[in-house]
Structure formats: C-alpha cells, structure tokens
Amino acid sequence: MTITEVSKKYDISQDTLRYYERIGLIPAVNRTKGGNRDYTEESCGWIELAKCMRSAGIPIEALIEYCALTQQGEETITARKELLVEERRKLLEKMEDMQKTMDKLNYKIDRYEKAEITGVLSWDK
Amino acid sequence: MTITEVSKKYDISQDTLRYYERIGLIPAVNRTKGGNRDYTEESCGWIELAKCMRSAGIPIEALIEYCALTQQGEETITARKELLVEERRKLLEKMEDMQKTMDKLNYKIDRYEKAEITGVLSWDK
C-alpha cells in the first residue's frame, strides 16, 4: 500500500505517518526501488495499533519503547507485558477520572434543564 | 483562603491557579487590601470544577466560554447547557475510544502472559 492509501484507510495524515516512523513509534516501513514507502500488512497492523493507543492518550514515549522492545526479540516479552500493564493501569485511572467528570456533567446538565422549565436555577452545592 | 492553601487543597500549582484566572477559566478572585488573592467558597467551587473538567481533558477554550457565559446572567442558561452537552458528547466518544484501547491492552497482555508460560508467542491477528 502507498502512503496515500494508508493515510486514507486509517485517517492519519501522511506527515503523521512519516513522523511516527521517524521517531520509532512503528518499525521502519518497506520501500519500493524508487525509495517510496510500501506498507505491508504488518506495517498496517502497527499503524492501527499506534492509532488505537494514541486515541486513548497513551504517550508516544511508551509506544516508542514498546516498539523498540518488539525489535529485540522474544527475550523482551516480559518487559513488553510489564510496559502494557503499566499503561493499562494509567488508562484505568484516566477512565475513572472521566467517569467522575461525566457524572458531574450529567448533574449540571440536569440542573440546567430543570432551570429551563422552572425558570429557577438553584444554587450549585 | 490564601493561594497557598488552595494550591495544597486541590493539588494545583499556584502558577496554574493564577493562569486559570488570567485566561478567564475561572472568574476573578477576591483580593485582600494588600492585593493578595482571597479565595471564597465560590472561588473554590470554580477551582474544583476546573480541576475536574481538566482531568478529563475538556479543553480550556470550552471552559473559558462556559465561565464567560455564567458571568452574563441567567439568559445564558440554555447556551451553557448546550455547551456542556457538547462536551459530554465528546467525552463519551473519548471514553469509548479508551474502552477499545483497554480491550486491546487486555488482549495483548493476555497473549504475553500465555507466551511466558508456554514459551510461544502466537502471531497477533
């Protein structure tokens, strides 16, 4: 696949795709004889992973390290697992924060809706 | 309350507290005769709200607008509600992304755990 195709498929800009590769967030992508990128299925898997992880706010630094570990063979399996476990822990924490915020938003929206009906906005706590 | 007390209470740096006020993310805080900030209970409510919203990644710009609307009286209630509804929508979307990432992390961690036991890392999809 060309970079244009990958860019469209995953809705990531070509600049970002090149950037991810340059910083080592994904392994080096195959090239055609002319030097153009030729994404294999495996490359696409990395792009998809990157997109998924980044959409949840997993920091780039962690993903670079994860990518580096996978390049070093099977003796890094435990290290990789531990890295993911740590990121999962942080992610869970963020999700809990978000749930709290969601609760607060629901509460406030509800208050405003009641105020629209009654014309009275009660004092918030 | 002094800025030092508020900073400790909410675990937000004094610089950030001043910054939030300067950009209008929270309304202007009362001052003592000497010009020092004197946070009322209401101010603290704003700080708490700011902290909560920011911890979920609600953008500063939206919070500035929300704060501005509250300063304009009760005729902005509907606008405020709509703003919060929109942020809630985006938050829900992010939470869904995070859940997907969480599922992927769980799947990958599980694979690595199995590999640690069996010594074989199966090909990922």
Added chain:
DNA sequence: TTATCATATGGAGTCAACTCCAAGTCAATA
C-alpha cells in the same frame, strides 16, 4: 526596623505531539 517570606505581575520558556514547508526525486500521463 530589618530581614525573610508570601504573593503579585507580565512575559518568556518548555513540553508533547503534531503539522507545515522547501527543495529535491521518482513516476505517470499528454
């Protein structure tokens, strides 16, 4: 009263994560 401390301001600096750009190369169409 003097020294130290808390706080004030405006502005500059930092950091993560892109995003854009200039200049050049390769490939495909008229």
Added chain:
DNA sequence: TATTGACTTGGAGTTGACTCCATATGATAA
C-alpha cells in the same frame, strides 16, 4: 520528452497547556 503529480527528507513552525522567571511589593518574625 515535457509536464504534472506523488513522494522523499530534514528542519522549522504551531498548538495547547502549562511552568518558570525577574522584579516588585505587602506581610510577618526577630
């Protein structure tokens, strides 16, 4: 073959959200 268009690189610029700093001033302890 000439031109257009896709792609390359290295590096600079941008954005959001702080964070730090220099300098000044009000408040408190010795």
